[in-house]
Amino acid sequence: MTTVRDGALPPWRQLLRGALQREGRQVSARWLQLATVASDGTPRVRTLVFRGWSGADQLELYTDVRSNKTTELKYQPQVELCWLLSKARQQYRLRGTTALMTPRDGVVQWRALSPSGRALWGWPQPGQPFDSEASFPPELPEDAPIPEHFLVMQISIQQVELLDLSHHPHQRLRWRLADGWQEQRLNP
Numbered sequence: 001m002t003t004v005r006d007g008a009l010p011p012w013r014q015l016l017r018g019a020l021q022r023e024g025r026q027v028s029a030r031w032l033q034l035a036t037v038a039s040d041g042t043p044r045v046r047t048l049v050f051r052g053w054s055g056a057d058q059l060e061l062y063t064d065v066r067s068n069k070t071t072e073l074k075y076q077p078q079v080e081l082c083w084l085l086s087k088a089r090q091q092y093r094l095r096g097t098t099a100l101m102t103p104r105d106g107v108v109q110w111r112a113l114s115p116s117g118r119a120l121w122g123w124p125q126p127g128q129p130f131d132s133e134a135s136f137p138p139e140l141p142e143d144a145p146i147p148e149h150f151l152v153m154q155i156s157i158q159q160v161e162l163l164d165l166s167h168h169p170h171q172r173l174r175w176r177l178a179d180g181w182q183e184q185r186l187n188p
């Protein structure tokens with residue numbers, strides 16, 4: 001049993017860091033799936049880019065306020081993330097609560113994006129019928145004003161489950177914030 005010490009990273013963060021290092025420069029290592037619940041109670045899932053940590057157990061994702069997921073998150077801020085690190089043969093499932101930042105609070109994140117990364121927020125509303133007359137800029141410069149619909153999502157993690165297929169038998173571990181991130185081994 002391992003418990004997190006004050007100021008130390010939760011044990012699952014250390015394992016995740018090791019798995020991410022094994023992926024090297026593989027772009028897809030930063031892709032994860034975000035599952036939400038729509039207002040009619042049905043599930044939704046899609047891929048997002050992991051943007052970084054804003055606390056020991058808080059991670060950041062970026063999206064467009066105008067996308068469906070924003071409406072879903074206002075209805076139900078509880079989410080699950082699924083992150084597959086294929087070289088390590090590890091699946092992380094993270095449960096948490098999402099806080100939606102205002103564009104003003106996302107200035108640092110906006111400026112740190114690449115011009116092509118920023119461009120997506122210069123495109124028309126996601127999910128609407130395609131209009132061939134609309135503008136889809138390939139880049140937006142660093143000094144472009146931060147769009148009202150640029151949204152940083154901060155997800156505070158409350159539970160993590162790891163399934164590691166590289167062991168025999170497969171290793172399934174669970175940590176809960178409520179238990180001080182104490183590790184519990186489960187049947188795979």
Ligand SMILES: Cc1cc2nc3c(=O)[nH]c(=O)nc-3n(C[C@H](O)[C@H](O)[C@H](O)COP(=O)(O)O)c2cc1C
Binds near residue numbers: 044047064
């Ligand atoms: C590899 C990959 C990375 C993506 N990264 C993001 C992202 O960081 N933020 C985002 O809002 N959408 C991202 N998308 C698009 C989403 O998967 C999704 O199509 C879009 O956000 C609309 O989702 P919604 O209608 O459920 O809100 C990415 C898609 C792929 C395939």
